[in-house]
Amino acid sequence: MDATRQIYWNVSQVWAMYALLLPTASVAGYGVYRRWSRWRRGRPAARFDRPWERVRLVLKHALAQRRTARERYAGLFHLLISYGFVVLTMATTVVALDADFGTAIMRGRFYLYFQSFVVDLFGALVMLGVSMAAARRYVRRPRKLVHTDEAALILAAVFLICLQGFLVEGWRIAATNDPWGAWSPFGNLVARASRRLMSVETMRGAHAFAWWFHLVTSFAFLAWLPYTKMAHVLTAPLNIYAANLAPIGAALKRIDFEQTESFGVNSLAGFTWKDLLDLDACTECGRCTAVCPAHAVGKELSPRDIILQLRDLARKADGETGRGGDRGTEAVSLNVTPSPRHPVTPSMSSPIIGAVPATSPVPLWQCTTCAACVEACPVFIEQMPKIVDMRRFLVMEEAEFPDSMQEAVMSLERRGHPFSGTQATRLDWAEGLNVRTGSDVKDAEVLLWVGCGGALIERNQKVTRATAQLLEQAGVKFAVLGREEKCSGDPARRIGNEFLFEQLARENVANLNRHNVRKVVTACPHCFNTFRNEYPAYGGAFEVFHHSEYLARLVGEGRLKPLPDSGKKITFHDPCYLGRQNGVYEAPRALVQISTRGGAVEMPRARSNSFCCGGGGGMSFVDEPPDKRVNQERAREALETGADVLAVGCPFCMTMLEDGVNARKGDRDMKVLDVAELLWEVSQPKTD
Numbered sequence: 001m002d003a004t005r006q007i008y009w010n011v012s013q014v015w016a017m018y019a020l021l022l023p024t025a026s027v028a029g030y031g032v033y034r035r036w037s038r039w040r041r042g043r044p045a046a047r048f049d050r051p052w053e054r055v056r057l058v059l060k061h062a063l064a065q066r067r068t069a070r071e072r073y074a075g076l077f078h079l080l081i082s083y084g085f086v087v088l089t090m091a092t093t094v095v096a097l098d099a100d101f102g103t104a105i106m107r108g109r110f111y112l113y114f115q116s117f118v119v120d121l122f123g124a125l126v127m128l129g130v131s132m133a134a135a136r137r138y139v140r141r142p143r144k145l146v147h148t149d150e151a152a153l154i155l156a157a158v159f160l161i162c163l164q165g166f167l168v169e170g171w172r173i174a175a176t177n178d179p180w181g182a183w184s185p186f187g188n189l190v191a192r193a194s195r196r197l198m199s200v201e202t203m204r205g206a207h208a209f210a211w212w213f214h215l216v217t218s219f220a221f222l223a224w225l226p227y228t229k230m231a232h233v234l235t236a237p238l239n240i241y242a243a244n245l246a247p248i249g250a251a252l253k254r255i256d257f258e259q260t261e262s263f264g265v266n267s268l269a270g271f272t273w274k275d276l277l278d279l280d281a282c283t284e285c286g287r288c289t290a291v292c293p294a295h296a297v298g299k300e301l302s303p304r305d306i307i308l309q310l311r312d313l314a315r316k317a318d319g320e321t322g323r324g325g326d327r328g329t330e331a332v333s334l335n336v337t338p339s340p341r342h343p344v345t346p347s348m349s350s351p352i353i354g355a356v357p358a359t360s361p362v363p364l365w366q367c368t369t370c371a372a373c374v375e376a377c378p379v380f381i382e383q384m385p386k387i388v389d390m391r392r393f394l395v396m397e398e399a400e401f402p403d404s405m406q407e408a409v410m411s412l413e414r415r416g417h418p419f420s421g422t423q424a425t426r427l428d429w430a431e432g433l434n435v436r437t438g439s440d441v442k443d444a445e446v447l448l449w450v451g452c453g454g455a456l457i458e459r460n461q462k463v464t465r466a467t468a469q470l471l472e473q474a475g476v477k478f479a480v481l482g483r484e485e486k487c488s489g490d491p492a493r494r495i496g497n498e499f500l501f502e503q504l505a506r507e508n509v510a511n512l513n514r515h516n517v518r519k520v521v522t523a524c525p526h527c528f529n530t531f532r533n534e535y536p537a538y539g540g541a542f543e544v545f546h547h548s549e550y551l552a553r554l555v556g557e558g559r560l561k562p563l564p565d566s567g568k569k570i571t572f573h574d575p576c577y578l579g580r581q582n583g584v585y586e587a588p589r590a591l592v593q594i595s596t597r598g599g600a601v602e603m604p605r606a607r608s609n610s611f612c613c614g615g616g617g618g619m620s621f622v623d624e625p626p627d628k629r630v631n632q633e634r635a636r637e638a639l640e641t642g643a644d645v646l647a648v649g650c651p652f653c654m655t656m657l658e659d660g661v662n663a664r665k666g667d668r669d670m671k672v673l674d675v676a677e678l679l680w681e682v683s684q685p686k687t688d
Helices: 015-040 051-063 072-101 108-140 149-176 185-197 200-227 229-241 273-281 287-291 303-317 372-376 383-397 403-415 438-443 451-456 458-473 490-495 498-514 525-538 547-556 586-595 630-639 651-664 675-681
Strands: 446-449 519-522 543-546 570-572 645-648 671-674
Touching: 015 200, 015 229, 015 273, 051 229, 072 108, 072 149, 108 149, 108 185, 149 185, 149 200, 149 229, 200 229, 229 273, 273 303, 273 383, 287 303, 287 372, 303 383, 372 383, 383 490, 383 498, 403 490, 403 498, 446 458, 451 458, 451 651, 458 547, 458 651, 458 671, 458 675, 490 498, 490 525, 498 525, 519 525, 519 547, 525 543, 543 547, 547 586, 547 675, 570 586, 586 675, 630 651, 645 651, 645 675, 651 671, 671 675
Parallel strands: 446 519, 519 543, 570 645, 645 671
Antiparallel strands: none
């Protein structure tokens, strides 16, 4: 006799199940439709190109859950719950095929190994995962989580559904003396306990009631799912599929100034459909806010709350009622008091800046555009570009942004650089060096793009000199633009003045093309990112290297022959625009290793998890409160490594971290040096 079981044992009026299925599917389908119709109201976005890359991304991050697993405990219980549900869904499908289509799959070894043992095991793992999630949420209570009644109901519902399944299975095994019951270990435990406590007749009655209650509970959960955060089982894979495939540094959208009537975003309708999908894909995990440098030092900015509060506005615009519950310290209280700026009943066209606490101007101007939030999100939500979109509205439509940023923008407009008070010139750093400029650029092997920080900030002029001297020593025929060089436009774009950025971009690209420049080396990751990811849209087809990449190549080719003799311990700070946003991690570390015999030590937050210096997004031009300075938090972390030198690869990082170290070092003597300075120290001929 083949191992199997009767599907509808002890159950009558099975037709009622199919009758309940129709309203369940209708309610759930309507919930999905409402979300889809809301996304359709967003602006176009090309997110369906390169389908195979997108499928691989879904397999890696939706199925394998690579980003989710970065947090071991949370990743583990999420895997238990999600994979458990996959197996339970497969088992239910097998039952349906057997019952409705007579496929006779539930037979023999397949029934014993999969339909009994594996399904039982994964059902128990789901309950374990739910228990772990509940312990984390209600015992440990990490601040980054959003605490709502809905979350508690979801966990309780999932646990109850699985428990009901085991009760139904156990009472069937006990009442029928199922010879294959031992293959369902957890159901068999229920059976053994029930035989001691209940008669067969009582078990039959309990089984029938529990079967129908299990059905109704499961159908109710499925109907409810699209209206809750559990909808991420649908929205998250779609959001991952529609992710930005370019480097994070290429995430900002262009504005068509000839076609667009308003600049920036101040309504939900101003976002793309992908932006609106982001709002529904959020799982409320809080990882974005947990890695936000501004939030870490006590500022108001919370990327998580921006997404959740915009989502609440979108739901209110669709006529959905809000969800109750404690949302933690950053409460989502909608500011919908009657005013021309904030209508009582928000719509997709209603203003969003200042409509909720998270999108008020103060937190928007605290963002360093480091994109730690984007990189940390397990479902690939793009928080930082939305912040820049809203900044654009404040800058180009309202002319409302911090005074010090306004000074930087005015200096960019008038002088071609953001440092309004400097008296330095573009070539002061080259005094005493035989540096080619002007007409020599056309014949050069590479163009050394110095950047505003490298040319006009005295401390960074030493870095530029070291880079130029290393290129000269290696026999590289290079040139600089000198007085022809203007800002790449990165500060203007991140602050929100897209019009000024585009003007600078077009001027720079035209100038470089006129000089027939094809290869660019720069010590500034912000310029590197602009040349690499943003200038191609304006006709700038350049091969771009960060100076650490090019110098490491010269060492590898034998054109530079350093002789390390330092026993100093060095720690390296990953610039956000070099590492996280463009994936360059190894080259600067190679220079650190070349420069010392004392060894390199990593900070706890390094590589893609690096903590920002606090200077990006125009924040280097802002005087922050003394007790809320991002650079001091990063300096503290560097000092705690015990290193003698903090190595950097960015002029903004140099300025911010030198200030931070000086404020925090106490009696310690830590130097802040660029990787080019380290290499130059060990590349000069030694004298007795």
